[in-house]
Amino acid sequence: MPSLVRDWFGPHTSSAADWPPDLLIRAKGTVTVSVVLPARDEEGTVGEIVSVIRRDLVETVPLVDEIVVVDSRSTDATAARAAAAGARVVHQDDVLPGLPPLSGKGEALWKGLAASTGDIVVFVDSDLRNFGAHFISGLLGPLLTQPGTHFVKGAYERPLIGLDGVVQRGAGGRVTELVARPMLNLYWPELAGFIQPLGGEYAARRSVLEQVPFVTEYGVEFALLVDLLERVGLDAMAQVDLGHREHSHQSTAALGRMAGQIMLTAWSRLERQGRIVASEAPATRLLQFDADGEANLSDVGVAERPPLASLINPPVVPDVSVKEDVA
């Protein structure tokens, strides 16, 4: 391991087993904790996740003060299932309704940050199939016990589970391995020690989350790592091993679009940091061919919400980059 990463990795990597809830409840004091779950068409999993959080981390040990599900334009029973399980459900486009709506996961998280109140915010995906309370207590450990830690990312083994149910251990996280990890190593090698840079489970202090922009769509995790490195420094960032993680896999074509969004996000940070001077902006169109040779054109452009703290004093108009029209 390069020494820069090795020096960070040991002292900043722990395991969920190091942070049992009954130890954390003593450290919590008056600090409040929100769990925010972005959810687009997750009726099959969101209710169970919310139920486990309520049972284990609200009723058994009062570690979590608020559970907010951000319904991200679902067309199924996601909102009803989440509400029935005891979450407060907000609809993505109803939060800060004066702003023009943007789309995707990053928008759902930013709206979730705006709609929640906890001093610490834990983000958890709603499509997890093996969720346990340790996902949340593990992420809270360093934040509740170490004042200098501001951001904690989950790490795990990620299987790839085929439609036939065959499990390939360690083969999940295809965009992580083929795009995000190489990009981080090339341009932000300090971040190379994060085992799962794109994982959807992470927690941070509100005071810090409100100071950084949120990229929309699937650019949000990559941008948060790069922007938080700049804002709080590597020493304030940590990771916790949460065991293994199973989720719903997207198709290869959908992951191609995710990869495009992440590449554009990386490009935006390189440009902002003055490390590339481009003669023209990259295209945001992605042309993909299916098995029958049919061409499909998508827009993989990402937009950006400004730091939430900047909205307290208007201008209320967000810093939104306009997506290219692919029609």
Ligand SMILES: O=c1ccn([C@@H]2O[C@H](COP(=O)(O)OP(=O)(O)O[C@H]3O[C@H](CO)[C@@H](O)[C@H](O)[C@H]3O)[C@@H](O)[C@H]2O)c(=O)[nH]1
């Ligand atoms: O428009 C959207 C798209 C997704 N989601 C939710 O976001 C979570 C993650 O989305 P998913 O489509 O399952 O992403 P993955 O294929 O699992 O992508 C991985 O990589 C992404 C890019 O970093 C991360 O955002 C994800 O959290 C991470 O799991 C799920 O709860 C979704 O319901 C929304 O709320 N709105």
Ligand SMILES: O=C(O)[C@H](O)COP(=O)(O)O
């Ligand atoms: O994080 C990733 O790389 C993407 O979510 C893809 O994950 P998967 O290969 O496990 O579907």
